Amino acid sequence: MYKNIVEWLENRTGIETAIKNFLYEDIPASSGWHQVIGSMAVFFFIIQVFTGGLLAFNYAPTPGEAYNSVKYIMTELTGGSLIRGLHHWGASMMLIIVVLHMLQVFLYGAYKKPREATWMMGVVLLLVTLAFGLTGYLLPWDNRAYWGTVVTTQIAGQAPIAGQYLTRLLGGEGSVGNVTFSRFYALHTVLLPPLTMILIGIHIFLVRKHGVTPAVGDDKPRRKFFPEQVFKDTVGVAFAFIILFLMAVFAHVPLGRLADPTDTNFIPRPEWYFLFLFQTLKFFKGPLEAIGSVVLPGVAVLTLFLIPFIDRGPLVRLGKRTFAFAFAGLALIAWTGLTTAAIMTTPKTTEADETAPGAESLQAWQTLSPNELQGLGYFRSQNCKACHPGAGKTGIGPDLTKMIPAHRDAAWMIPHFKNPAQVVPGSSMPPVQLDDAGLNALSAFVLKLTPQNEQGLLAAPDFAVQGATLYQTKHCDACHQIQGVGKKVGPPLDNIGAHRDRTWLEKHFVDPRSMSPGSMMPPYKFTPPEMDAICKYLLQLPKAGG
Amino acid sequence: MTAIGAALAAPAAVYLLFPPKVRKEGQWVDAADLTALPTGKPEEISFQRTRVDGWKVTSEKATAWVLKKSDSDVVAFAPQCTHLGCAYHWDDPSHTFICPCHTSAFSIDGKVLSGPAPRPLDRYEVKVDGSRLQIGPMEPHV
Numbered sequence: 199m200y201k202n203i204v205e206w207l208e209n210r211t212g213i214e215t216a217i218k219n220f221l222y223e224d225i226p227a228s229s230g231w232h233q234v235i236g237s238m239a240v241f242f243f244i245i246q247v248f249t250g251g252l253l254a255f256n257y258a259p260t261p262g263e264a265y266n267s268v269k270y271i272m273t274e275l276t277g278g279s280l281i282r283g284l285h286h287w288g289a290s291m292m293l294i295i296v297v298l299h300m301l302q303v304f305l306y307g308a309y310k311k312p313r314e315a316t317w318m319m320g321v322v323l324l325l326v327t328l329a330f331g332l333t334g335y336l337l338p339w340d341n342r343a344y345w346g347t348v349v350t351t352q353i354a355g356q357a358p359i360a361g362q363y364l365t366r367l368l369g370g371e372g373s374v375g376n377v378t379f380s381r382f383y384a385l386h387t388v389l390l391p392p393l394t395m396i397l398i399g400i401h402i403f404l405v406r407k408h409g410v411t412p413a414v415g416d417d418k419p420r421r422k423f424f425p426e427q428v429f430k431d432t433v434g435v436a437f438a439f440i441i442l443f444l445m446a447v448f449a450h451v452p453l454g455r456l457a458d459p460t461d462t463n464f465i466p467r468p469e470w471y472f473l474f475l476f477q478t479l480k481f482f483k484g485p486l487e488a489i490g491s492v493v494l495p496g497v498a499v500l501t502l503f504l505i506p507f508i509d510r511g512p513l514v515r516l517g518k519r520t521f522a523f524a525f526a527g528l529a530l531i532a533w534t535g536l537t538t539a540a541i542m543t544t545p546k547t548t549e550a551d552e553t554a555p556g557a558e559s560l561q562a563w564q565t566l567s568p569n570e571l572q573g574l575g576y577f578r579s580q581n582c583k584a585c586h587p588g589a590g591k592t593g594i595g596p597d598l599t600k601m602i603p604a605h606r607d608a609a610w611m612i613p614h615f616k617n618p619a620q621v622v623p624g625s626s627m628p629p630v631q632l633d634d635a636g637l638n639a640l641s642a643f644v645l646k647l648t649p650q651n652e653q654g655l656l657a658a659p660d661f662a663v664q665g666a667t668l669y670q671t672k673h674c675d676a677c678h679q680i681q682g683v684g685k686k687v688g689p690p691l692d693n694i695g696a697h698r699d700r701t702w703l704e705k706h707f708v709d710p711r712s713m714s715p716g717s718m719m720p721p722y723k724f725t726p727p728e729m730d731a732i733c734k735y736l737l738q739l740p741k742a743g744g
Numbered sequence: 745m746t747a748i749g750a751a752l753a754a755p756a757a758v759y760l761l762f763p764p765k766v767r768k769e770g771q772w773v774d775a776a777d778l779t780a781l782p783t784g785k786p787e788e789i790s791f792q793r794t795r796v797d798g799w800k801v802t803s804e805k806a807t808a809w810v811l812k813k814s815d816s817d818v819v820a821f822a823p824q825c826t827h828l829g830c831a832y833h834w835d836d837p838s839h840t841f842i843c844p845c846h847t848s849a850f851s852i853d854g855k856v857l858s859g860p861a862p863r864p865l866d867r868y869e870v871k872v873d874g875s876r877l878q879i880g881p882m883e884p885h886v
Binding site for chain 1: 745747748751752755756758759760762764765772773774794798799800801802803871873878
């Protein structure tokens with residue numbers, strides 16, 4: 199049966215012959231471990247395509263949404279952080295492997311006639327790998343991604359003549375935003391992967407056309423690719439994969455704060471493999487900057503590309519390639535030196551990792567104080583939204599997220615609430631009928647609104663608003679603290695959900711001393727909906743400083 | 745090779761097939777004023793509720809067909825036909841809920857009278873708080 203199927207397949211497609219041709223390629227007797235790296239590079243490309251596809255299943259390719267979806271992948275999907283880990287570390291490892299592969303080919307002189315085109319195709323593949331790294335870096339849309347890309351597009355802009363066009367092409371004119379994001383995403387997922395597949399295809403075709411480079415003086419009978427070299431390749435691949443998997447499991451990939459173009463404290467740094475370029479830039483000041491950012495890298499790439507034509511001598515033994523070793527050694531020393539210098543001069547980041555194990559994945563309302571949440575309750579009950587629709591729209595009243603700085607002040611806002619027409623002549627806003635505490639809470643909430651958080655804050659669940667309002671009206675802050683606000687007579691309530699549950703809280707409200715002997719807290723009688731709201735609210739309070 | 749395949753396929757499978765960790769959301773919403781609803785006749789009400797949609801929590805309009813039997817006995821039906829999810833409506837002359845897609849008909853208490861619907865209308869959990877109607881999550885199917 200099996201034999202019949204194989205025969206049918208072979209007859210109709212020739213696949214068996216194709217596989218045999220592939221496996222039984224003639225290779226020199228001197229082939230060995232040093233030639234497994236190319237297979238490893240192909241394998242890592244496959245890993246990147248696979249994990250990248252999986253990430254794309256849960257990724258929203260627009261700024262802002264992108265960040266939330268990456269956070270969702272990291273914190274809410276089973277295996278999500280592992281998949282992202284594989285993709286993130288896989289990218290770094292792929293680059294290392296590609297460079298090692300080139301280094302091996304370079305040291306062995308395998309780029310020499312007739313294999314010049316194979317080498318040049320390899321250089322193009324190195325550039326493509328770097329382009330993957332550069333474009334992928336932006337996609338999580340956190341501060342690191344955003345600011346790193348700002349620097350990248352600025353550097354592209356320094357290129358002589360082509361600079362401004364390059365910046366425009368990358369959508370970086372003015373600022374990095376939607377356009378740059380979409381272009382980087384398109385490059386990373388639509389353009390580069392098929393291009394890489396074609397280039398790898400050509401590269402492998404050329405390798406097969408000219409055969410694997412034999413060592414000098416290798417006149418032993420040739421061997422077949424299968425089984426010995428296939429086994430070695432497999433071992434190499436498995437070894438690299440184990441390292442990658444361990445990295446993905448144990449080395450957490452950080453996700454910083456949402457990209458914030460107004461954050462003046464963030465110190466941008468590129469991914470580690472671009473750090474040497476970043477450091478090189480520091481040596482060139484003013485008009486000379488383009489030398490470090492464009493000319494030198496350009497010359498380096500061109501040199502790399504033309505190596506087969508610069509070194510045209512006959513193939514010699516590895517031990518006699520002193521110049522090649524010296525060249526590679528110097529490049530390695532320069533790279534290490536520059537990268538180390540860049541790392542040494544990088545100040546320790548204070549950027550918190552939003553997805554680190556234990557880090558709360560906060561919903562927008564959890565960033566509000568009880569007072570501000572109570573304000574949100576008034577915002578709803580006073581139907582402020584009817585005239586201030588938000589979401590960038592202007593209704594009868596202005597967009598509250600874009601108030602002028604002079605109005606971003608409770609001292610201006612509260613008199614305005616009390617008598618709008620007096621503070622803003624001609625205003626058709628009716629006076630807000632609330633007591634001073636209510637007006638205070640409402641202004642505290644409105645002051646908190648920004649275009650970024652507006653939607654999230656307005657979507658705060660009712661229990662949070664009701665719970666916080668109860669917390670305020672029952673003056674719980676006379677004894678308790680939340681986020682450092684309130685008195686310290688009783689224990690602070692931050693993150694209380696970590697060590698108390700619903701039943702405990704309910705019993706505690708009804709009869710505090712039965713749960714905490716010696717407690718001074720008076721019993722509270724809540725209606726069932728009130729009890730429901732305050733318990734839910736308290737149990738979802740984040741950690742202090744969260 | 746098989747081991748590598750498994751090491752990639754297993755995380756991929758759980759990543760795609762396991763449901764996301766449930767986010768705690770306020771499931772109950774204040775939906776309607778009971779005094780404004782007629783007794784004994786279903787009324788379609790709309791209200792705002794928050795829904796977790798992937799990485800986004802959205803506040804969206806939701807509707808329900810509410811039948812007030814008395815001031816304390818209220819039923820809220822989810823507004824989709826249990827056959828293929830079309831929106832049904834109350835047909836007063838025939839005193840039935842009728843689905844326009846495949847003509848399923850349901851009685852006033854949601855039972856299937858005719859058509860391809862496989863089960864009675866789905867219901868939301870409800871709470872009556874004074875004169876306010878609160879609507880909660882969907883009741884599990886019977």
